[in-house]
Amino acid sequence: MSFQKTEQEFLQYVKKMMNYEEALALMFWDMRTGAPKKGIDQRSEVIGTLSTEVFNMSTSDTMKQFIDELDNEEARQVLSEITVKTLEDCKKEYERNEKIPEVEYKEFVMLQSKAESVWEEAKDKSDFEMFRPYLEKLVEFKKKFIGYWGYEGNKYNTLLDMYEPGVTVEQIDKVFGQLRDEIVPLVERISKSSNQPNTSFLFEHFTQEKQREFCLNALEQMDYDFEAGRLDVTVHPFAITLNPGDVRITTKYDEQDFRTAVFGTIHEGGHALYEQNISKDLVGTPLCDGTSMGIHESQSLFWENFVGRNKGFWKKNYNVLKQYAGGQFDKVELEDYYRAINESKPSLIRIEADELTYPLHIMVRYELEKALFNDEIEVKDLPTLWNDKMEEYLGVRPDNDAQGILQDVHWSGGDFGYFPSYALGYIYAAQFKNAMVKEIANFDELLELGELQPIREWLSSNIHQYGKMKKPLEILNDVTGEGLNAEHLITYLKEKYEAIYQL
Amino acid sequence: MSFQKTEQEFLQYVKKMMNYEEALALMFWDMRTGAPKKGIDQRSEVIGTLSTEVFNMSTSDTMKQFIDELDNEEARQVLSEITVKTLEDCKKEYERNEKIPEVEYKEFVMLQSKAESVWEEAKDKSDFEMFRPYLEKLVEFKKKFIGYWGYEGNKYNTLLDMYEPGVTVEQIDKVFGQLRDEIVPLVERISKSSNQPNTSFLFEHFTQEKQREFCLNALEQMDYDFEAGRLDVTVHPFAITLNPGDVRITTKYDEQDFRTAVFGTIHEGGHALYEQNISKDLVGTPLCDGTSMGIHESQSLFWENFVGRNKGFWKKNYNVLKQYAGGQFDKVELEDYYRAINESKPSLIRIEADELTYPLHIMVRYELEKALFNDEIEVKDLPTLWNDKMEEYLGVRPDNDAQGILQDVHWSGGDFGYFPSYALGYIYAAQFKNAMVKEIANFDELLELGELQPIREWLSSNIHQYGKMKKPLEILNDVTGEGLNAEHLITYLKEKYEAIYQL
Structure with missing residues (x-):
């Protein structure tokens, strides 16, 4: 068969998987935004059927054949760049799944779902011992999987690669170390500052309806496209992509603390802008997605922190906020x-x-x-080690497991290696910001005017449009001319907080 | 292979199809209740992928094998009743699709989708000639299909069988004739009555929000389960089943005419009650559905007309309505x-x-x-024939095609044989009502008290629970001891309208 013919068949095959993924995304969204509870059990079966189908397709003999036929120099001469990268992505997925014996994979999936419900109960009861055997098994499985998958340098690199391909322990150790060396003393100096902000006025009653109106207004300023999205309410806010023409966000409202909805919406809006602006050429391929968890987080954090928590942004928007709020800010200066x-x-x-x-x-x-x-510690020692580290880095020590080791859902799903992406995203965001202001010299002025479209456009043309066509560090280098560099974030944090606390 | 093993595999296979159908239903619902418009094109592709998959499964070699192995006396000895009826349903579907040459089926599907958009434009322009060639082709196709499918007695019976299995032209001619003979003169007498009701007060402003509250209240009285459903807004109201634990309804609001939402919601609520109360044992099979269009319509019309337009129902609910309305009924007596x-x-x-x-x-x-x-008339003659019949039956004649022959969407989708179900449903409803009051002697009193649960329960235990386990005329006979009988509807209409118009 000619390469072109196989290419077409391969793209059709992948498109079918992506179409199933869209149906799954809608079911996920629906279950969280208002699906009637009595339909949930049956709905879970539907989700099971469709995810199994996608998984089976990703590891099928058909997929293997596509890889065998197209993954070679001769084929690459004629394949489009999108096909080459799609194939790369599918091959990675295929090999990852194919290396794990089927029976072990099934056991792992069952363990995941059981562990999550045990974790929920354990967290409610603040009882790590209850969750420990499950966590031990999850870690054991993942260690075995690393054995199957292999690793370079450090075993943890294999886990990192699932969320932040190309980023290694060595790189993270360096930037996290630099960050920590600066932040820890800064946090201490702040806690000793006699110049603490007054926050009492933040917690007055602010109706959900009015908060929503402000959030919609903010999203509009951000250039979020409401013809390609919508804003709903959920317990845990998220952004979800059905396709680039349908990227939905959710938020939650606390009528005694408007910050939850406002900063949460801006954060999820940042994720959504990424996905709304991926090139339409990538629709129907796995490349139509954020390139990594960290780059995704860089977009949400850019908007939440570098825009939403910037003084300039509030020059205009504080007045807008006052229009929606019930008088709580009437006697509060912008600076305060x-x-x-x-x-x-x-x-x-x-x-x-x-x-x-x-x-x-x-x-x-x-x-x-x-x-x-790296087998340096054991699961049983985690609660104490956690508490010790919290004390060392933050100067606070949890009283119980619910507020400590049990607070996050990630581990109960076997998601190890995910957390670093949150901080990497923050570092990336500061690097992007630094590159952006070289080209958008009037960045501060745009914020003050609420004219955020040029900022969104810069992000879209430099980052969003590529989807997974570029790897995270490739994007970073293309945009900033640098590798991972914590200096920009450090400078930003020091300057900002020294000013706020007059250190 | 043992029958039991094949039975299990067959049920698994069918369940997968039904799970895909649930995903499709959610996408359908979502597209009508608020999916962002820029995502619609890609969404249509997803719908295409999943429907093709279901269609392919229903006509696959695997399906044929199941039928070959299980559709015989020996197998039926060991199969469950649900399996036997599921197989029957799948076989009917298989044979219907399998008899049509693939290329003709594809042409027909393409024609359908083209014809619907042409019809829309033709209706806008009130131009039947524009739509005529498409309608001619659709009729031609369906005639050819009848040739493939075969027919008994009358060619039209084959079309009827798709919506109302077991009901024939002979039966319909009889009951429709009886109905017409009574209704036509009754309508004439009414139009000549000097005792016309005053309706002016109906059209005052009634806010959407308050209408919604009244509708929710009415649904609750009807025993609609809100933990297994929800009420949304759409241009064209509908009820849709994801599974019996998730049966959603939609309505539309006209702030100058509350009747649209109120009677529309009660109508869709009637459909929804049917689907919410199908036996859980049928979930995952095609039997978990209304048994025919007519029986389905009997449920919506029962609630809309025999409950919602009953004087007793308004004894309590007129006061409720007044609480939500803005004073338009303050000076209007219940009777008026x-x-x-x-x-x-x-x-x-x-x-x-x-x-x-x-x-x-x-x-x-x-x-x-x-x-x-039956080749007695031609498509080109339809507009005139339509207008003549309207004049003959209703005494009114359309001025143009938009208000005549072009008003309904059905034919543009090739749906011939569907319409009779609407009137059959009405006849069934009157028959059910007649049977019900023999067992629920205080029917009128329950309506007056707004205690509708016993009525819903009677319908569920006599009709709803069976889903497609019983054919329409089988249900009718089991519940009423009769076949199709127009007398009950005739009596109801005559008594009611002679009283209202004091004839």
Whole structure:
């Protein structure tokens, strides 16, 4: 058969998988935004049927044949670039799945689903011992899988590669170390500062309806396309892509703390802008997706922190906010409002942490995961080690497992190697920002005017459009001319927080 | 292989198809309730992929093998009743599709989709000639298909069988004739009555929000389970089943005419009650569905007309309505309100017709379809024939094609034989009502109290629970001890309208 003919068949095959993925995404969205609860059990079966189908297709003999026929120099002469990269992606997936004995994979999947419900209960009861045997088995499985998959340099690299391809322990150790060396003393100086912001006015009643209106307004400024998306309410906010013409976001509202919805919406909006602006040429391939968890997070954090927590952004938007709020800000100056929403304080829970202390939460997890998969520590010792690290980095120590080792869902799903992406995204974001202001010299002015479209466009043309056509470090280098570099984030944090706390 | 083993495999296979159908239903619902418009093109591809998959499975060699192995006396000895009926259903579908040459089927599907968009434009322009060539081809195709499928007695029977299995032209001619003989003179007498109801107060402003609250209240009285459903807004209202634990309804609101939402919601609610109460044992099989279009319509019409347009129902609910409305009913007596919502007047548009004249609209379509497929008339003559029949039955004549022959979407999709089910449903509903009051002697009292649960339960235990386990006429006979019988509907209409118009 000619390469072109096989290419067409391969693309059709992949498109079918992607179409199934879209149906799955809609079911996921629907279950979280209002599907009637009595339909959930049967719905889970539908999700099971479709995911199994996609998994089977990704590891089928047909897929193997496509790889065998197209993954060679001769074929690459005639294949389109999109096909070559799609094939690369499918091959990686195929090999990853194919190396694991089927029976072990099934056991692992069953363990995952069981472990998640045990974790939920254990967290409710703040009882790590209850969850421990499951976590031990999950770690054991993943270690065995690393054995099958192989590794380079450090065993943990194989896990990192699933979320942040190309980034290694060596690189992360370096940037996380630099960050920690600067943030830890900065956090200490802040806690000793006599110049703490007043935050009392933040917690007054602000109706959900009015918060929603403000959020919609902010999304519009960000150039989120409402003809290609919608905003709904869920317990855990998320952004989800059905296709680039349908990228939905959700948020949650706390009527006693508007920050939850406002910064949450801007954050998810940043994720959504990425996916709305991936090139349409990539639709129907696995390349029509963010290139890594870290680059994705760089987009949400860019908007949440570098835009949403920037003083310039509030020059216009503080007045907008006042129009929607019920008078709580009437006697509060912009400067005091700005300081209040940027209050920094060591705390126990990652998802509630401020932008300065957040990376330290990630480092705690990274250090523990890395040690775990290099057999330097054991699961049973995790709670104490966690608490020790929290004390060392943040100066606070959890009283119980719910506020410590059990707080995150990730491990219960066997997701090890994911956490670093959160902090990497932050580092990337600062690097992107640094590159952006060289080209958009009036960045601050645009924020003050609420004219964010040029910023969105810069991100789209430099990052979004490529989807998975470029690897994370390739994008980083193309945009910034640098590799991973923590300096820009450090400079940003120091300048900002020294000013706010007048250090 | 043992029958039991094949049975299990067969049920698994069918379940997979049904799971795909659920995903399709969700996509359908989502596209109508708020999917972002820029995602629609790609969404259509997903729908195409999944429907093709289901169609292929229903006509596959695997399906043929199941039928060959299980469709015999020996196998039926050991198969469950559900399996036997599922197999019957699958076989019917298999044979129907298998008899049509693949290339003709594809041409027909392409024609359908083209014809629907041409019809839309033709209707806008009120130009039958524009639509005529498409309608001619659609009729030609269906005639050819009847040739492949074969027929008994009358060619039109084969079309009827797709929507109302077991019901024939002979039966319909009889009941429709009886109905027409009674309704046509009754409609004439009404139009001459000097005692017309005053309806002016119906058309005052009634906010969407308050209408929705009333509708939710009515659904709750009907025993619609909100943990297994939800109410949304769409341009064209519908009820849709994802699974019996998730049966959603939609409605539309006209702030100048609350009747649209109120009677529309009760109507769709009636459909939904059917599907919410199908036995859980049938989930995952094609039997978990209404047994025919007519029986389905009997449920919606029962609630809309025999409950919703009943004076008893408004004894309590008129006061409820007044609480939500903005004062428009303050000076209107219950009796006058009741007469107003039951105003009967010949009109041109089927979907806007009242309950008395509605069956006449159906008969016009039935007569024309029957004549068409028996080669007694030609497509080109339809507009004039339509107008003549409207004049004969209803005493009104359309000025143009948009208000006549082009008003319904059905034919543009090649759906011939569907219309009779609307009127059959009405006849069934009256028969069910007649049987019900023999067992629920205090029917009127329950309506007056708004205690509708016993009514819903009676319908569920006599009709809903069986899904497709019983054929329409089998249900009818089991519940009423009769075959198709128009007398009950005739008695109901005569008594009701003679009273309202004091004839």
